[in-house]
Amino acid sequence: MRVFGLVLGLGLAWAGLAWANTGGTTAPTVAAGHFASNYVAPDVSLPEGRLPLEPHLPIIRYDAAWLASQTPDVAHDADWKCLAEAVYFEARGETLKGQFAVAEVILNRVDAKDYPDTVCAVVTQGEDGPGCQFSFICDGKPEIVTEEGAYEQAGQIASLMLAGAPRGLTLGATHFHTRAVNPGWASRLPKTATIGGHIFYRE
Numbered sequence: 001m002r003v004f005g006l007v008l009g010l011g012l013a014w015a016g017l018a019w020a021n022t023g024g025t026t027a028p029t030v031a032a033g034h035f036a037s038n039y040v041a042p043d044v045s046l047p048e049g050r051l052p053l054e055p056h057l058p059i060i061r062y063d064a065a066w067l068a069s070q071t072p073d074v075a076h077d078a079d080w081k082c083l084a085e086a087v088y089f090e091a092r093g094e095t096l097k098g099q100f101a102v103a104e105v106i107l108n109r110v111d112a113k114d115y116p117d118t119v120c121a122v123v124t125q126g127e128d129g130p131g132c133q134f135s136f137i138c139d140g141k142p143e144i145v146t147e148e149g150a151y152e153q154a155g156q157i158a159s160l161m162l163a164g165a166p167r168g169l170t171l172g173a174t175h176f177h178t179r180a181v182n183p184g185w186a187s188r189l190p191k192t193a194t195i196g197g198h199i200f201y202r203e
Helices: 002-021 064-069 078-091 096-111 119-123 148-162
Strands: 175-178 191-195 198-201
Touching: 064 148, 078 096, 078 119, 078 148, 096 119, 096 148, 096 175, 096 191, 096 198
Parallel strands: none
Antiparallel strands: 175 198, 191 198
């Protein structure tokens, strides 16, 4: 009976750990903040005995249906607008992963000591002189939204990222460029990811 009790106790403890690590409906705190309580982790089936690689982070799924189901409680303030516009103008032709990846870069810069500490300041850095950081800011074209659905999706991505969505796609990237160009800095920075039409680097 003692052995059975011990085995049962260990089994229940393991089951509790496995449940906690697969995520419930309330997400834990993460480095960039935390999800609102109405974040819904997707139902992800794992092979028996396997736990998520990063059990301390909420799971995120990069598909349109899941994205549309999220309702993060984030103010649509200046930083939200700047992040939504950056995702829209820089990456609306990319997959959802590609769009989330661009948002990651911007927020990684906000957190880095060598860059401005707000989203808008990061996005517009260099707009009045040499060193423009994001092409849509300095291409001479007005920022006019012509694809409402794509902008709505970019806004949803901005909301999730500002609410503290995990940044697991680019491994801390602070730079990216399209495959069509080869900027001078690319050769001196470690490459972290290639997602869609963009290549990502970490400073």
